[in-house]
Amino acid sequence: MKALDELTFDNRFARLGDAFSTHVLPEPLDEPRLVVASKAAMALLDLDPAVAETPVFAELFGGHKLWAEAEPRAMVYSGHQFGGYTPQLGDGRGLLLGEVYNEAGEHWDLHLKGAGMTPYSRMGDGRAVLRSSIREFLASEALHALGIPTSRALCVIGSSTPVWREKQERGAMVLRLAHSHIRFGHFEYFYYTKKPEQQAELAEHVLNLHYPECREQPEPYLAMFREIVERNAEMIAKWQAYGFCHGVLNTDNMSILGITFDFGPFAFLDDFDAHFICNHSDHEGRYSFSNQVPIGQWNLSALAQALTPFISVEALKEALGLYLPLYQAHYLDLMRRRLGLTTAEEDDQTLVEGLLKLMQNSGVDYTLFLRRLGDESATLAVARLRDDFVDMAGFDAWAERYKARVARDGDYTQEQRRERMHAVNPLYILRNYLAQNAITAAESGDYSEVRRLHDVLTRPFEEQAGMEQYAQRPPDWGKHLEISCSS
Ligand code: AMP
Ligand code: MG
Numbered sequence: 001m002k003a004l005d006e007l008t009f010d011n012r013f014a015r016l017g018d019a020f021s022t023h024v025l026p027e028p029l030d031e032p033r034l035v036v037a038s039k040a041a042m043a044l045l046d047l048d049p050a051v052a053e054t055p056v057f058a059e060l061f062g063g064h065k066l067w068a069e070a071e072p073r074a075m076v077y078s079g080h081q082f083g084g085y086t087p088q089l090g091d092g093r094g095l096l097l098g099e100v101y102n103e104a105g106e107h108w109d110l111h112l113k114g115a116g117m118t119p120y121s122r123m124g125d126g127r128a129v130l131r132s133s134i135r136e137f138l139a140s141e142a143l144h145a146l147g148i149p150t151s152r153a154l155c156v157i158g159s160s161t162p163v164w165r166e167k168q169e170r171g172a173m174v175l176r177l178a179h180s181h182i183r184f185g186h187f188e189y190f191y192y193t194k195k196p197e198q199q200a201e202l203a204e205h206v207l208n209l210h211y212p213e214c215r216e217q218p219e220p221y222l223a224m225f226r227e228i229v230e231r232n233a234e235m236i237a238k239w240q241a242y243g244f245c246h247g248v249l250n251t252d253n254m255s256i257l258g259i260t261f262d263f264g265p266f267a268f269l270d271d272f273d274a275h276f277i278c279n280h281s282d283h284e285g286r287y288s289f290s291n292q293v294p295i296g297q298w299n300l301s302a303l304a305q306a307l308t309p310f311i312s313v314e315a316l317k318e319a320l321g322l323y324l325p326l327y328q329a330h331y332l333d334l335m336r337r338r339l340g341l342t343t344a345e346e347d348d349q350t351l352v353e354g355l356l357k358l359m360q361n362s363g364v365d366y367t368l369f370l371r372r373l374g375d376e377s378a379t380l381a382v383a384r385l386r387d388d389f390v391d392m393a394g395f396d397a398w399a400e401r402y403k404a405r406v407a408r409d410g411d412y413t414q415e416q417r418r419e420r421m422h423a424v425n426p427l428y429i430l431r432n433y434l435a436q437n438a439i440t441a442a443e444s445g446d447y448s449e450v451r452r453l454h455d456v457l458t459r460p461f462e463e464q465a466g467m468e469q470y471a472q473r474p475p476d477w478g479k480h481l482e483i484s485c486s487s
Helices: 037-042 049-053 055-061 130-145 184-192 196-210 212-216 221-241 292-306 314-321 323-338 348-362 365-374 376-388 390-410 413-420 430-444 447-458
Strands: 021-023 033-037 073-075 079-081 085-087 094-101 108-113 152-158 160-164 168-178
Touching: 033 037, 033 049, 033 130, 033 447, 037 049, 037 130, 037 152, 049 055, 055 152, 073 108, 079 184, 094 413, 130 152, 130 168, 130 390, 130 430, 130 447, 184 196, 184 292, 196 212, 196 221, 212 221, 221 292, 292 314, 292 323, 292 413, 323 348, 323 413, 348 390, 365 376, 376 390, 430 447
Parallel strands: none
Antiparallel strands: 021 073, 033 152, 073 094, 079 085, 094 108, 108 168, 152 168, 160 168
């Protein structure tokens, strides 16, 4: 266990120099205070969890203090936003403070979001408000607990600094952890600004530090791109299987590591709705729930374009062709497991699709339905769950098919079925209304609800005594919350 001043830095990205990032000091928040910290994320840095409560913790992650070895930098990148190319973006309000390595030899970027203006702030104020910082914190730790690759969050620091959005709010900072903060948009930036040397330097950096196994391949860059395609196919399959909607899938929000990254107006589905749009400024539904699948491929194509200096177009196309089949295989595998199936049959895809269509038409809660399906034997569970469906005859037909499929699947006890299904079907997810309750309390200075919710979400598959209120469908007020994109 380490104290805060015992972290070991090795700032590899900063060493790439000024063509890649700019030195900027964090702008401190007034009266910084701890809102919430993740013990699990602290453990990634070997930090003693007790240090979160010390004043120096809030000072470090509220922008007042800095380690001597830190080298805070704002990174430059660009990206395709809603389908159009924006030639220059960059860290407009976040800083890569430095890279730390832990005792296991893993490197972690420390990225402070909401740290003030940078050369890339454009029209923004460089700040992040408390509500969006809490949402990012909760989402990253909740996704991780569900087994979905994601950036992590160490803590949220609140303050008395006024920040103007639609109304006056308070500034906050979230400390994000990831093995890298390099985005698809980094490669696009050097490609479109025609800087082949830096482009090559960036590619070498990513290959050496993040995909070293690809070095052994005959075409290392192609192997790396293939791996990126595979990781994204798997990540998006998990989003779709667990009902996670990212909301702003621009290429500058896509990590080169295939992890969920840069949270905005994201949402987990309550009722199953394939057409759900969580970002209310996404008028055309470009980033709707079901569109995430083709958008994943679109974004990978944008990255492929930026990699044409290194890899032939034919090879890139071939690698892109892996995306859909891989996505489908991962998705179906997860959905089979969510339905309690241990074997694979040809027709499983239509079994899943049939269920989703019925859920869509009746507005059935996605998470709770699948959780309850494992509570009892298939026969008893479907008999109880049919009341949730408007089209009962349709559900009965599906249920007959499902029961027959379960019977063919294998001979196991209800105990085994429940255990297996509950291990993949969460009881607790980060519903928007739960986040909203925690935010409302935090905005009035009470952080206990954020901490409790975070704690519940770190063990989503485990029924927790006294926490029934976190496993409910949203009340009417919480069903269609509009999450502001100004964050
Ligand atoms: P996002 O939609 O949050 O991924 O942000 C898109 C771009 O806008 C990124 O370059 C951000 O750094 C920048 N940005 C977002 N909000 C602010 C802000 N309040 N101040 C400065 N830059 C911002
Ligand atoms: Mg972003």
